[in-house]
Amino acid sequence: MKTAIIYATSRGTTEKAAQQLAECLPGKTDIINLKSSIEINLDDYEAIIVGSSIHMGTMQAKVKKFITTHHDQLLTKRLGLFLCCMREGSEAQLQFDTNYPESLRKHAVANGLFGGEFDFAKMNFIQKFIVKKVGGHTTNVSTFNQGEIKKFAIAFEV
Secondary structure (H helix, E strand, C coil), X not given: CCEEEEEECCCCHHHHHHHHHHHHCCCCEEEEECCCCCXXXXXXXXXXXXXXXXXXXXXXXXXXXHHHHHHHHHCXXXXXXXXXXXXXXXXXXXXXHHHCCHHHHHHCCEEEECCCEECHHHCCHHHHHHHHHHHCCCCCEECCCHHHHHHHHXXXXX
């Protein structure tokens, strides 16, 4: 089965998740960054995984546009959805449910919350200020969860 992992990222965590996920999946898997890719032919793939990071409660605009544009076609594919976010538990689930349409969530064979990272070296001044003020973090923080990526891959294969 040929699979595409289609994502967008700001500071690389979602890209890292996409790469690790691709390593866990059997068969041919293309990793497509929406910030670099111009046109994607979904007819080339039997399975699609869509991933995004979350900033201030909202997924990447390019992912949101991709989902809106290809919604009906995504419903014809084996589908997986994931988010990289710093929230955990019910707060992370709420971000997932808020950002992915219910129709896609119900159709997906695997849904994942892979955690997130605050890497101060990759942030600009304003981003650092917000993370310090809102989150209270002054150093790098990671909740990135490789175990969740592996669980997603297993669920996606079945």
